[in-house]
Each structure stands twice: as structure tokens, then as C-alpha cells.
Amino acid sequence: TQLLEQSPQFLSIQEGENLTVYCNSSSVFSSLQWYRQEPGEGPVLLVTVVTGGEVKKLKRLTFQFGDARKDSSLHITAAQPGDTGLYLCAGPLTGNQFYFGTGTSLTVIP
Amino acid sequence: TAGITQAPTSQILAAGRSMTLRCTQDMRHNAMYWYRQDLGLGLRLIHYSNTAGTTGKGEVPDGYSVSRANTDDFPLTLASAVPSQTSVYFCASRRTENTEAFFGQGTRLTVV
Numbered sequence: 001t002q003l004l005e006q007s008p009q010f011l012s013i014q015e016g017e018n019l020t021v022y023c024n025s026s027s028v029f030s031s032l033q034w035y036r037q038e039p040g041e042g043p044v045l046l047v048t049v050v051t052g053g054e055v056k057k058l059k060r061l062t063f064q065f066g067d068a069r070k071d072s073s074l075h076i077t078a079a080q081p082g083d084t085g086l087y088l089c090a091g092p093l094t095g096n097q098f099y100f101g102t103g104t105s106l107t108v109i110p
Numbered sequence: 111t112a113g114i115t116q117a118p119t120s121q122i123l124a125a126g127r128s129m130t131l132r133c134t135q136d137m138r139h140n141a142m143y144w145y146r147q148d149l150g151l152g153l154r155l156i157h158y159s160n161t162a163g164t165t166g167k168g169e170v171p172d173g174y175s176v177s178r179a180n181t182d183d184f185p186l187t188l189a190s191a192v193p194s195q196t197s198v199y200f201c202a203s204r205r206t207e208n209t210e211a212f213f214g215q216g217t218r219l220t221v222v
Contacts, residue, residue: 002154006152040215041215042215043153043211050208086151088152092207095160096141096207097158098141098155098158098204098211100154101152102151105150105151
């Protein structure tokens with residue numbers, strides 16, 4: 001079992017729909033990050049959240065860090081085919097260990 | 111172009127053979143990491159290093175070893191490969207906690 005569990009694992013939606021991806025842990029994180037990965041590439045950072053309860057918006061993407069700093073969510077409004085990809089949450093634990101979540105594979109159908 | 115370079119990009123390896131995956135960064139980041147990614151989903155931490163001369167175990171360290179002789183290089187060695195080590199391996203680095211992790215292009219390893 002990985003430290004950061006994401007749900008759902010797979011998501012296929014129509015263009016224009018909204019969606020939410022969840023990232024949960026039993027551990028407390030000082031910060032959480034969200035990455036997006038394209039096939040054949042390494043993950044690329046989308047956002048970092050550092051304060052419990054923090055909400056950050058990046059165009060149509062809204063990120064929230066849970067009050068207890070054990071969970072986070074990513075909400076996409078009016079999804080577009082260009083949003084297709086693998087979404088990963090990640091966070092540091094003691095000793096600078098940096099863990100990634102189980103991943104959510106998103107497909108947006110035109 | 112600054113960043114992380116991994117080599118080789120892909121490899122087919124006979125079971126029981128040893129292999130070293132190379133990782134070099136030119137950003138002078140202190141922390142470096144090795145991950146494996148199976149089935150195109152989440153990344154699992156194998157080993158990490160906070161600074162040159164120190165290493166630590168991640169979630170799935172068995173069958174792998176690392177060294178960090180200097181800031182730039184962080185090789186991953188499989189002493190005796192097994193088919194379950196078939197995966198895509200990513201090397202990453204970060205400057206400090208809460209900063210962005212930068213990744214190499216990955217090494218696709220198939221153990222037969």
C-alpha cells in the first residue's frame with residue numbers, strides 16, 4: 001500500500017464535464033504537490049500547497065489542501081482534450097523522502 | 111539544456127544479470143531520488159539521497175542499491191535482475207523541501 005492513495009484510478013469523461021481527483025493519506029504532510037505526466041515523459045509540476053485549508057486556482061484547475069494536511073483534491077472545470085494525462089499527487093515526509101500517489105489516468109473525449 | 115540525464119533510455123536484460131542505471135543532474139540539487147513506475151500509474155520510491163555521501167531506503171528498496179559519491183551523479187544498481195523489476199525507472203532531483211521535483215526522461219527496463 002502506497003502512502004498516498006488517489007481516486008479514481010481511471011477516469012474517462014466527455015469534453016465540457018467537471019471532475020474531481022482525490023489524494024488521501026493517513027500521514028500528515030508539510031506540503032503536497034500535484035504533477036501531470038504525459039506518455040513517455042517525466043511528471044511536471046502543476047502546483048504546491050503548503051497550508052492546511054489552502055485553495056489554489058490555476059485557470060480551470062482548483063487545488064485544495066485538507067485542513068489536517070492529510071489529503072488534497074484537484075477539480076477540473078469544463079475539461080478539455082488537452083487535459084488528458086496522468087495526474088499525480090506527491091509530498092515529503094521525514095528525512096526528505098518524497099512520495100508520489102497511486103495516480104489518476106484522465107481521458108477527455110472530444 | 112540544464113536538467114537530468116538518464117541512461118540508457120531502454121534496455122532488455124537477462125534475469126540474473128546485473129545492471130547500473132545512470133542519472134546525472136547539472137542543477138546542483140541536494141536531493142535525488144529513484145522511482146519505478148509500473149503500468150503507467152503511480153511512482154514508487156526506491157532510494158533517495160539528501161546530499162552527497164548519504165542515501166536512504168524508500169518504499170521498495172529490495173533488489174536495488176544506490177551510491178552518491180558527488181552532487182551530480184546518483185546511479186541505481188540491480189545486482190541480480192528478476193522479471194518483477196521490469197518497469198520504467200525515473201530519476202528526479204529537488205533543491206529543497208517544498209520545491210519542484212525535476213525528472214529525467216526515464217529508463218524502460220525489461221527483464222527476461
